[in-house]
Amino acid sequence: MKTKTNKKMTPDNRPLHRMFSKVPARYDLLNRLLTLGLDQRWRRKAARTCLKSEPRRIMDLCSGTGDLAIELARMTSPDTAIIAADFCQPMLDVAKNKAVRYRLDNRIGFQIADAASLPFDDGYFDLISIAFGFRNLTFKNPDTDIFLAEIFRTIAPGGRLVVVETxxxxxxxxxxxxxxxxxxxxxxxxxxxxxDGGAYSYLAYSAKNYFRPTDVSRLLTNAGFVSVEYRPLWAGVAAIHAAVRP
Ligand SMILES: C[S@@+](CC[C@H](N)C(=O)[O-])C[C@H]1O[C@@H](n2cnc3c(N)ncnc32)[C@H](O)[C@@H]1O
Incomplete structure (x- = not known):
């Protein structure tokens, strides 16, 4: 595993880092309430999409409070290594505690990581999943190209990226x-x-104005991915994208 540091931006001075550091206590509760529980169903569908290719080394990037990583751990055997990566320690702390409660903490490695400078070798993962964090990385974010290049770099040729997003x-x-x-x-x-008014104003604004599925597909294709597919969820309120690193 290699460690790199981003000279321009550190996680601590990213505006989204400050925002996500303040919300973990009520984050899960609000997800369930505001989506009427659909968010978990969508993560489960995303997990099933991830596991179609039988990956052995998975990173759940922007893992936050770890719901998708936990779902993946539930659905796989101990042969599958799962890393939950996020740049926000308070979110990962909630994820770790939850994994302990579900007795899945031995199945998931928790890693502080900024998507702009992932501390992993080229081609380390055969699958990267992102649940509801892709919007943060790509909506009016000046570092979008860097994030996509890092995601692409750390997926092995033939490996996949699966994104579930509004x-x-x-x-x-x-x-x-x-x-x-x-x-x-x-x-x-x-x-x-x-x-935290700021966080939920950002969420509402970014979700309301986020890309159409075809725009996300184009973004992934421009980043070098192939076989880009998507599946709308709930008449398109959310979508799952899957793409392959050639
Ligand atoms: C909306 S939350 C999604 C959390 C979780 N995946 C879920 O399904 O609920 C977005 C997460 O992305 C993380 N994040 C945002 N920008 C990031 C970056 N540049 N590097 C790593 N994590 C990032 C935030 O800390 C936050 O935990």
Whole structure:
């Protein structure tokens, strides 16, 4: 395993790092409430997509409170190594405690890592998963190209990237309805319950204005991935993308 340091940006001075350091206490509760539990179903579907290729070394990047890493650990045998990586220690602390509660802590390695400078050798993983963190890496983020290059670098040739993320529904009415939901429910309820208005304003704004699935596919293709596919979830409110590193 190799360790590199990013000279330009350190995790501590990234605005998103400050934001995610403040929300872990209520993060899971709000996810369940604001999606009516759908977020876990979507992660489970993403986990099943991940495991189609029977990966042996997985990194769940932007793992946060670890829900997808835990799902992957549940669905695999101990032959599969799983690393939950995130640049925010308080989020990973919640993930670790949760893994202990589920007796899965021996199945998951927890690694502090900035997606801009992943502390892993080229081609180390045969699968990288990202649940609801891809938007953070790619929406109006000046370091998007660096993140994508690091993700690409650390996946082995033939390995896969699987992303589950909020998306834009095809239907204009559903798009309007989901925009209203983000503005009138997610933003105020998230701000009130978490006590962090900034984080949930960002969430509502970025989700409302995030890319269409075809835009995400183009981003992945431009980053060098091939066989890029997506599957809309709940009429396109979210989507799972899968791509292969050639
Ligand atoms: C919306 S949360 C998603 C957490 C989790 N995967 C889930 O399914 O709920 C986004 C996570 O991405 C992490 N993150 C954002 N930018 C990052 C970066 N540059 N490097 C590593 N982690 C990052 C945040 O710390 C946060 O835990």
């Amino acid at each position: 998306s834009q529904p095809e239907s204009v009415w559903l798009k309007k309805l989901s925009a209203l939901y983000y503005s009138l429910v997610v933003k105020p309820a998230g701000s009130f319950i978490s006590g």
